[in-house]
Amino acid sequence: MLSKTKNRVLLAGFLGAASLWAQDAPLASSSVRIDLPEDSPVAVMKWDTGTSRAAARGAALVLDLNISLTLRNISPNRIHGITLRVVSQEVAMGGVGSVFQPGLNVGPGEVFPVHIVTKLMRPQASSGPLLQVNLDGVLFQDFTFYGQDKLHSRRIMTACEMEAQRDRTALKRMLAQGGSPALKEAILKILDRRKDLPEVQGRVVRGRALTNAGVAAITPEHERQEQFALLQFPDGPIQMIRGSALIAGGDARTPSIEVANLTDKPVKYVELGWVLTDSGGRSYMAGSLPSSDPAFTLGAHGSGKVSTGNTLEFSTGGKPLSIQKMTGFVNQVEFADGKVWVPSRQDIDSKPLLLQVMEPSVEEERLANLYVTKGLPALVDELKKY
Amino acid sequence: MRHPNQATLALHAGGDLGPFRRWLTARHLARCTYCREEVAGYNEMRELLPELAELPDISWNRMAAEIKANVRLGLEAGECVRTAEMPLHRGSLTGWRAAVAFASVIVLVGGCLVLQHPAPQPVHMAETAVESAQDGIQLQAGDDHMLGLMNGGASTSVKAVYHFDAQGSMGSRYIDPQTGSMTINTVSYAQ
Numbered sequence: 001m002l003s004k005t006k007n008r009v010l011l012a013g014f015l016g017a018a019s020l021w022a023q024d025a026p027l028a029s030s031s032v033r034i035d036l037p038e039d040s041p042v043a044v045m046k047w048d049t050g051t052s053r054a055a056a057r058g059a060a061l062v063l064d065l066n067i068s069l070t071l072r073n074i075s076p077n078r079i080h081g082i083t084l085r086v087v088s089q090e091v092a093m094g095g096v097g098s099v100f101q102p103g104l105n106v107g108p109g110e111v112f113p114v115h116i117v118t119k120l121m122r123p124q125a126s127s128g129p130l131l132q133v134n135l136d137g138v139l140f141q142d143f144t145f146y147g148q149d150k151l152h153s154r155r156i157m158t159a160c161e162m163e164a165q166r167d168r169t170a171l172k173r174m175l176a177q178g179g180s181p182a183l184k185e186a187i188l189k190i191l192d193r194r195k196d197l198p199e200v201q202g203r204v205v206r207g208r209a210l211t212n213a214g215v216a217a218i219t220p221e222h223e224r225q226e227q228f229a230l231l232q233f234p235d236g237p238i239q240m241i242r243g244s245a246l247i248a249g250g251d252a253r254t255p256s257i258e259v260a261n262l263t264d265k266p267v268k269y270v271e272l273g274w275v276l277t278d279s280g281g282r283s284y285m286a287g288s289l290p291s292s293d294p295a296f297t298l299g300a301h302g303s304g305k306v307s308t309g310n311t312l313e314f315s316t317g318g319k320p321l322s323i324q325k326m327t328g329f330v331n332q333v334e335f336a337d338g339k340v341w342v343p344s345r346q347d348i349d350s351k352p353l354l355l356q357v358m359e360p361s362v363e364e365e366r367l368a369n370l371y372v373t374k375g376l377p378a379l380v381d382e383l384k385k386y
Numbered sequence: 387m388r389h390p391n392q393a394t395l396a397l398h399a400g401g402d403l404g405p406f407r408r409w410l411t412a413r414h415l416a417r418c419t420y421c422r423e424e425v426a427g428y429n430e431m432r433e434l435l436p437e438l439a440e441l442p443d444i445s446w447n448r449m450a451a452e453i454k455a456n457v458r459l460g461l462e463a464g465e466c467v468r469t470a471e472m473p474l475h476r477g478s479l480t481g482w483r484a485a486v487a488f489a490s491v492i493v494l495v496g497g498c499l500v501l502q503h504p505a506p507q508p509v510h511m512a513e514t515a516v517e518s519a520q521d522g523i524q525l526q527a528g529d530d531h532m533l534g535l536m537n538g539g540a541s542t543s544v545k546a547v548y549h550f551d552a553q554g555s556m557g558s559r560y561i562d563p564q565t566g567s568m569t570i571n572t573v574s575y576a577q
Contacts, residue, residue, distance in 0.1 A: 058462075068564070088533065095525035095533040100570040113565040117536040119524070151572070197547070203517030203526075206554050206575060255552055274552070287550030308552045359547045362559065366568045369561050 027052035033129035041075030067116040079106040081139040083153035102160045103366040158340045164363035190368045200284040202314040223248035231329035233347040237263045238330045250320030256307035261298040269334035277325040285357040392484035399428035516556040523556045535571035538562040
């Protein structure tokens with residue numbers, strides 16, 4: 001599919017790349033290629049690369065890109081989310097980045113900004129644009145979707161939008177029942193949850209190729225197989241059967257959880273939330289264990305396993321986490337027909353551990369920020385828009 | 387007092403100097419404690435080297451290939467970190483330079499012997515990892531940060547929520563200070 005801007009920008013992109021032989025130089029906006037399909041529901045109104053710079057390091061270029069985009073909704077539908085794919089074909093290991101802007105409510109003809117700040121390293125001796133920004137998907141108000149969906153944007157944005165509807169509904173109910181004071185109290189609780197959220201840092205490591213002897217050499221004596229405690233949601237479509245991971249200090253290897261589909265509908269994706277508790281009894285939302293294997297499927301009332309061979313390393317305050325306990329729960333389910341399930345507000349509110357570790361949803365955070373920056377009347381007006 | 391250089395002392399220790407230079411060096415050694423200690427050090431080294439040479443089955447071809455590969459790696463690494471042309475010093479192999487050179491030889495020979503009889507060691511390839519970084523998330527290959535997405539700008543301090551996906555991606559969620567919009571960045575291995 002040809003880009004609207006492709007031809008215009010391509011030549012300039014080459015020229016921009018050629019200008020980068022300098023040691024440290026500002027970047028022209030032509031160094032970036034914005035690639036939108038012919039029938040894209042959004043159009044680029046303008047973009048610039050602001051304070052972007054490139055610096056030579058040996059045979060490589062280190063790029064600091066600061067891209068400001070202004071997009072216009074040229075479709076007849078309201079846009080509720082957009083995902084842009086950020087790629088540099090020269091980046092080793094084929095890494096890909098994405099920028100997802102949820103919580104939008106952009107009507108036909110309206111414009112909205114997208115800000116991309118990226119750093120990347122690539123060989124100097126290469127041509128073409130330094131960075132390409134492609135449209136991966138757009139989610140509309142009615143849950144219809146447009147895009148290539150290479151990054152599973154449809155599922156991610158749909159789940160996010162369902163959570164947004166769930167949390168807006170809860171806040172609107174509070175507003176209806178208790179008026180502005182009740183809404184304010186709910187928002188303050190969200191802000192408190194956000195403030196008290198225990199922070200955890202970490203990395204997901206892939207590419208550790210070990211010989212058998214190597215495994216024996218590095219396997220710590222204190223590595224143990226830890227079972228997952230399972231938090232079940234009574235009305236959820238998936239039940240967890242059992243699960244475990246190999247734990248050593250702050251490292252967790254090869255997590256695996258067996259799951260069963262309780263419904264009559266085939267399931268093609270399950271995402272499990274993962275909570276860690278350290279030796280001091282403090283719990284952290286460690287992340288998720290998704291079934292990202294494209295071949296994964298759970299037939300009606302079937303069972304299967306969600307697992308990975310990767311190693312996750314967790315730390316907090318610069319020190320490795322001392323993992324003592326793990327808890328799993330079902331965070332997201334996608335059925336074969338594209339429908340998505342997320343836990344209900346009641347599911348979450350009934351589990352004190354989740355209230356303690358789960359960050360507020362994207363919509364809760366957006367609305368709380370609106371309250372902080374523009375006040376209660378603006379928040380009430382915002383809720384009335386939906 | 388003018389001292390013989392280290393090469394002369396080493397040759398003297400091995401009995402490889404010609405008659406005149408041997409006489410000159412011996413004359414110097416008779417009154418120089420420092421050079422006598424240097425020669426004694428070379429003699430100790432000579433006693434040690436035959437033992438090393440007796441260790442069996444050194445694969446010289448492999449050693450040569452490894453040394454060649456290490457030299458090339460070193461040159462490339464040097465290219466990466468070099469910021470300016472360094473002046474080339476031409477000096478005699480004396481004092482600490484000789485000590486460093488000998489230590490290097492010992493380490494090299496010892497390293498080759500260890501490689502010939504390796505203990506079970508983990509074979510680490512260049513690790514690829516996605517991780518949280520200062521003000522953002524990044525894909526890292528070895529020591530290089532290949533691709534990173536910052537939380538609205540590296541110079542800003544934005545409170546973000548990080549999310550790990552055990553299958554190899556990582557997200558950061560924040561309110562962009564420039565646009566005021568909720569933004570979720572994700573970095574992952576190729577899809």
